[in-house]
Amino acid sequence: MGLGTLEVPLELFALNRRRLVERIRPNRPENAIILLQGGNEVPFYDTDTTYNVFRQESYFMWAFGAIEPGCFGAIEVSTGHAHLFVPHFPKSYAIWMGPLHTPEDFSKKYGISNVHYSDEIAAVLKKLNPSVLLTLKGVNSDSGLTSEEAKFDGIDKFQVDNSVLFNEIADLRVFKTDLEIEVMKYVVETSSAAHRKVMRFAKAGRSEYQCESEFLHYCYGVGGCRHISYTCICASHTNAAILHYGHAAAPNDSLFDMGANYFGYAADITCTFPVSGKFTADQKLIYEAVLAANLAVFEAAKPGVSWADMHVLSIKTLLTELKKGGLLKGDVDAMITAGLGAIFQPHGLGHLLGLDVHDVGGYLENQPARRTHPRGIDKLRTARILQERMILTIEPGCYFVDILLDEALADPTLSQFLEPEVIKRFRGFGGVRIEDDVLITKEGVVNLTKVPRTVQEIEDWMAGKDDEKYK
Structure with missing residues (x-):
């Protein structure tokens, strides 16, 4: 953040990804891919302003550390390679939001080599040819609410398994590095x-x-x-x-x-x-x-x-x-x-x-x-x-x-x-x-x-x- 505050190392999130892969790999099909969806900004009722300062969805934050809304993250279980998908804004956004960041900018910011735009997710995953997409779905025992499962246009073309990831990643989050x-x-x-x-x-x-x-x-x-x-x-x-x-x-x-x-x-x-x-x-x-x-x-x-x-x-x-x-x-x-x-x-x-x-x-x-x-x-x-x-x-x-x-x-x-x-x-x-x-x-x-x-x-x-x- 600033002078006197703590710098959070990118290795924190990279280590969490490695822990997750090590937990998942032994019992999953070869070439499985973990897919997580980050949070989105919430509008203030019917207005064009957001409800609050955006805070990232916690499971996504644990694995990727990206603080922007509208992101996805994928992890190849066989190799541990990570992919970050970020929003693809039109050039006109720069008028209101300042210079638009490129995938290369996000790669440097988060220490992830493979960064793509979120509208490319179906095409990128198709090239990776996963045997199955492991998505997150489970009930929070405190709130009774169900976690938001990753969804994107074209996901129906892939085999999806939402029965594995929730218990594994939730259990890993209990034990802090x-x-x-x-x-x-x-x-x-x-x-x-x-x-x-x-x-x-x-x-x-x-x-x-x-x-x-x-x-x-x-x-x-x-x-x-x-x-x-x-x-x-x-x-x-x-x-x-x-x-x-x-x-x-x-x-x-x-x-x-x-x-x-x-x-x-x-x-x-x-x-x-x-x-x-x-x-x-x-x-x-x-x-x-x-x-x-x-x-x-x-x-x-x-x-x-x-x-x-x-x-x-x-x-x-x-x-x-x-x-x-x-x-x-x-x-x-x-x-x-x-x-x-x-x-x-x-x-x-x-x-x-x-x-x-x-x-x-x-x-x-x-x-x-x-x-x-x-x-x-x-x-x-x-x-x-x-x-x-x-x-x-x-x-x-x-x-x-x-x-x-x-x-x-x-x-x-x-x-x-x-x-x-x-x-x-x-x-x-x-x-x-x-x-x-x-x-x-x-x-x-x-x-x-x-x-x-x-x-x-x-x-x-x-x-x-x-x-x-x-x-």
Whole structure:
């Protein structure tokens, strides 16, 4: 991007193509070709403007790194040779868009020898004479949406197989290369610094949208991150109990869930802190209960451990701490069995992270299926066994959501564990979430996130201390 930002090497994408070919080659017919279609710009309803700054489709980005819309990419499985197909614009486009780039320009830009115009795709593929075109088609287990399968005029003249590629490439995306890890570290560090800036910016009288703006400005102005990975969740006071909140009003105690995006790679960090700079006794109680859950997972997670078991561990830790704080009573294991954890944390512990904020590969064939017990674990976006090179979020939370509290108090099985008068004190409290982006290594977990986490660290940072700690 610019001075001080990270240069993403073209080898990152070339390596991903080689990994894909190595995965596909053993069981595919000779002369098979992988075909991926990039994203297209989306018009703003019926206007001639686009909805947003274009961001490339993630599978295509993973393999080719091309950031322009309207592209295709092909990989010869037998040789690994790559072909990039770019839009062929009329000369008049140069009036509005500047000098038009040639295939040779794109070849130099992306390190791909074979670059053609997209209107030549049928002719080029015909010369290559593939035995089969392997296209991408599968259902995203988070959204329920089906990936866009490559299509072009003349594809009906080729044999097409869309049953193989999705599971293979989605699984490869779960495990990050060293080059990908460096980009992930950069975007997480940029997002961390932006969060730290917001923590000091947020003051009584300032609005949530102003805090969001401060985050966005830092990520783009300093980190070169033109995109964010999802709509910022900038929630103050009772809004912090709304899991996917937009923005409005003015801050009290604040939950900010925000992450930058750099060349497609996502960060996803949540910080919760008191705008006053000092935790009240109740804020400290709930915050430290969530932090205990976060740290319990951080200490236990390692290769070979079930992510679903980590979800249960976080819930058990949270309920134990709430019991110590006087909100709950009774046996914690019985609380988990009854489903009480989902009353206070209705979302999953965390998710895979990469080119999508809720990255792919969570529930693939031959991987652990989605669990249904205890209540709430079905919201977990993956139940995979942890392995080296996975990057995930650890994001336990505790929220006081009226509709869920009312349900629990009215349910004899759940209400036996509640202390109603203490629960009443926390009505309108909002919520706390602590979200870190972590890398699974041979030794365990490496936290990529660099923000104040303990009560003391947060209070010191907001008081203007500890600048040297994060340099």
